[in-house]
Amino acid sequence: KAGVTQTPRYLIKTRGQQVTLSCSPISGHRSVSWYQQTPGQGLQFLFEYFSETQRNKGNFPGRFSGRQFSNSRSEMNVSTLELGDSALYLCASSEGTATNEKLFFGSGTQLSVL
């Protein structure tokens, strides 16, 4: 089985721009979660989608949004980028059931905001 695929691997943007990140989960997984990782804050939960519905949302501003498509692929969008948005953005997939929440991470997208 192929793992979680994230594109692009690296992104450089300037303040005020917007960015869209993409994630393809492991085949058969219906849950996709997004995390932001920074040296200071560690891994922080952004949101989780299951069957095209956002089930959970972390404590991030509305500039961060996402969606999930019928094939379980997911996109994350950040509008009006700020310097503090520079981070590694990780996507994780899981079966998403109450009895199996094991997350499998993609390689991440390293976003640099200049």
Place this chain on the structure above:
Amino acid sequence: QKEVEQNSGPLSVPEGAIASLNCTYSDRGSQSFFWYRQYSGKSPELIMSIYSNGDKEDGRFTAQLNKASQYVSLLIRDSQPSDSATYLCAVSRGYSTLTFGKGTMLLVSP
């Protein structure tokens, strides 16, 4: 606020020794507990999951859970230099929403 606390380290152990990594969590509603390993520049990799009190062994790894004390630990026996990484503790109260600690860096010297 739900928190997961880990000693940032580094925890230094010689090759062949037992490495003991600890984690405490604040949310008593947590039901699932995980340990992830993250090499520098790589994404986290799941190495252990545990759901009930007690010990769970998988090869050289043993996870221990004590819900009454809100404490999770990971023991790595016969530590190898290839085990040098940051170990992340994560807890969940359900539905794939994990809260992570900031990780403990482990250094295994030959």
